[in-house]
Amino acid sequence: MTPITTSLDALLTEEREAVLSEWLASMRHGTARTISGHDAQEAATILDAVIRGVRAGGEPARFEADPWSALRSALSDVSATRAAQGASSGETSRFVLAMKKPIFERVPPRLGSDAASITAALWWISELLDHAAQHTVDAYQRTREEIIVRQQDELLELSTPVVKLWDGVLAVPMIGTLDSSRTQHVMESLLQRIVETGSELAIIDITGVPTVDTLVAQHLLKTVTAIRLMGADCIISGIRPQIAQTIVHLGIDLQGIVTKASLADALALALKQSGYVVTRPKA
Template identity: 65%
Template sequence: MKQNSAAVEALLSQHRDQVLAEWQAELTAGGGNRALASEVRETGEVLTAILAGVRASGNTENFEDTPWTPVRDVLERLSASRAAQGSAAADTSRFVLALKKPLFAGLQRSFKDNPAAMVEATWEISTLIDHMAQFTVTTYQRSREEVISRQQMELLELSTPVVKLWDGVLAVPMIGTLDSGRTQLVMETLLQRIVETGSGLAIIDITGVPTVDTLVAQHLLKTVTAIRLMGADAIISGIRPQIAQTIVHLGIDLEGITTKATLADALKLAMKRAGFVVTRAKGADAFGTGSVGGLA
């Protein structure tokens, strides 16, 4: 083991409590004297992992090597936990960088009679801590991206519900931009519901889709094709005048696909195809609060 690494190993094994106390004092000072219950536990885990890494590798270099895996594992858990809690990346790196001062102080005591060795050891341990801090930031960013991606998927699932309007009739109200990922999710969910309910007709309502361009039209056509391959049929509702003009100007061919201006019109057509006739019962007011009859 190198002299500098041996000094770090001795410092962490023989003066662990002192290093911990000084590290936690740095964290408390930097955090505005806030409670550090979780950080107290985390500091102990990190020091234990660093000591294991020094003993396994024999040096404080090559942070990406296998002997330093325990340190990376601890830092990865720490970063992921803080990302999930909404902490900033700066807080995560601050936690690691606060370890520099107590380690520097310990090395100064160890090499007080050898200034050249103290400078060399300080540089090595500073480089190691910098690598650790950078690793926490990278892991934090990756964890946040995973959280955001999962939340986006959950929002997509909530924004594209498949609703059973009537026996054999499903509806998918589309709201917002329709892209490839969302189209795939809609198709998977809708096709699964067609199988589960045995429905023969699906209404795709695009009233909430702000614009329809060539790409959106292609996504709609793919969805309709997939529905037909399952033995069902589809109606596209929500074709507003502006949408109709855009489709004509773009030369998009919707021939063979039934379209309606509103979801109500699409439902009326769907029930007609299913053999139902809807009539207003005698005595019903304009809002239909009377009894409903004439369903055959």
């Protein structure tokens, strides 16, 4: 260990409780967010990881090195927790940077009148905590991206459910804009359900699709082709007048594909093709 890390190790170890207390106190006065017991536990874990890294000979400029592995792990956990709770990346990094003040205040009394050593120690701890704050921002961003991807997947599941309408008849109500990823998801889900249920008819309802262009039509045609390759037939419902005109103007060829104006019409046709007859009971 260098003279600086030796001094910092002694300072942080001997005054650990005081540093923690002042760190959390500064956060209580500097943010509208309530500081909980969990925050105190997170702060203690981070400070202990700092002490461990200092004691292991870690250098701020090499923050990705092994001595700081426990600190990086602790910071990543804090970022993930706060991202899931809806806290901002700025609040998360400020939580880490708030550790500076209680440490800075204790460096001069520890090192006496040696201005050069004081400056070096302050720069050392400042550089370390700056790296730590940046790590929390990066980890927060990764966590938020993972959350967004997971939410998108969940929304995709909700927006493209495969519904069993009748024995041998499945339906997929499409809502929103169709793109390659959604079409692929719909195709996979529908084909899997066809295999699981042994259905022979699938209805793709596009009532909730705002517009149909060449790309959307291509996606629909690919889905219909995949369904037929599985030995099932397909009906496209929800062909509104505007969509019918658009398809004609674009010159999109839907020959060979059965289309209906509404899901009810498509279901009636599906039942008829399946050999069912629907009648009203006589009064």
